[in-house]
Amino acid sequence: MKRNVTILALLLMVVQLFFPFGNALANGSMLPPSDISYQEVTPDDIKLSWNSVYGATGYNIYEITEGQLILKQKVTSNSYLMKDLPEGTYTFVISTLNSDGESGPSAPISFTVTYPEMAAPANLSYKISNGNNVVLTWDAVKYAEVYKLYRVSESGEFTLLDSPTKNNYTITNAAEGTYQYAVSADNVLYGESPSSAPILAEVVHPTMVTPSNFKYSITNGNDVTFSWTSVPYSTEYRLYEITENGKELVGTTTNTSIKLSNVAPGSYKYEVQSFSDRFGESSGGDGLTVVLDEITMAAPANFSYQLLNLNDIKLTWDSAPNAKEYKIYQIIDGEKVLKS
Incomplete structure (x- = not known):
């Protein structure tokens, strides 16, 4: 003007x-x-x-x-x-x-x-994120430098929680219960507005569930890889072996698969549970039985040779299941001598 x-x-x-x-x-x-x-x-x-x-x-x-x-x-x-x-x-x-x-x-x-009269924030609302984070939002107020967020007791007493500069605020990892909040707008020169109409926010912790689609595959003869479907809010997964003495933890992971290497032959029962550092561990669910048989390594088939450059011998054979290496022996006077 x-x-x-x-x-x-x-x-x-x-x-x-x-x-x-x-x-x-x-x-x-x-x-x-x-x-x-x-x-x-x-x-x-x-x-x-x-x-x-x-x-x-x-x-x-x-x-x-x-x-x-x-x-x-x-x-x-x-x-x-x-x-x-x-x-x-x-x-x-x-x-x-x-x-x-x-x-x-x-x-x-x-x-x-003449200083303006600060208006109370309108449309205070909330939503729950990540299971128990209370996300509060409200309309921005003209001239507000900070907002004052209050928790309101059942008796109507206001307790200041924080003074955010934006028109939103997140209360993380809230305990279960019902909470009442109100917010005001504040300017260092114009003063603090009346508070908004209070709102009730209800926090109910989710129940962790056992991962579904629990299955396994075997590689290299005795390496067992387990996999499952992800569970909301999980921060890790825990793989247990079920024995006569109860449950024994054999591995944890933040992924939806885990590998046990070089498992001895035998029959095993496993179960997997989801875990949240906020909501605890799941319970129940069906176990998974894994059977590993004794493995007898088969001799390579089609063993043959080629003579190259008059005195170079090239040996070849078919690959053998589960083999990680092959050993070449020379038979000398009836004795096996490891060559390579």
Whole structure:
């Protein structure tokens, strides 16, 4: 908002007011600024502007307080921003500066700073994420620098939880129960708004379930890989072997599969459970029986040779199941001698 003050009577009155200063504001060769206006950048930040004066090297900003002329600032541009002004009415005049001195004062300009009333946040609501995180949101409030989030007791007592700068807040890992919250908007100058209408938020912890589709596969003869379907909220999975003495933990993982290597021949029963560092471990579920037979390594078939370069012998054979390496023997006088 801009206002221009051009009333001749005010100008004459101001000139009379400053006339006693004679030499201080009497450079007849320099005119004072004209068309002074103000703009409310915010309710407490006011910007003065005026037309530039030809030949000016700067401007003096004076506030008139109780009939006194008080120098507030010297500037070289044709604007002046005042921040964080207290509530009240202000009157300013501006003079022009050049190498010869200072002009007389401009026509005065007055404005009133009035702080707005902070509005209470509207539409406070919540949702539950990650099982027991309470995510609170509300509409943003004009001029709010922070918001004050309160927990409200059954008796109506407000306890401050935090002062977020955004119009949302997450309460992590909340215990089971019913909670009541309210929020207000706050500005360091304008004060705190009334609180919003309280809301009730109910937190019920989920029950961890046993992973489904539990199955296994065997590789390399006795490596057993287990897999299953993921479970919401799980932070890890636990693989147990079921024995006569109960459950024995044999492995944990954050993935949906785990491998047991070089398992001895035999019959085993396993089960897998989901686990959350917030909600605990699942229970129940069907076990899985794994049978590993004794493995007898078969001799490679189709063993043959080729004679190359007159005295190079190339030996070849078919691959054998589960083989990790092959051993080459030379039979010398009926004895096996390992060659490679």
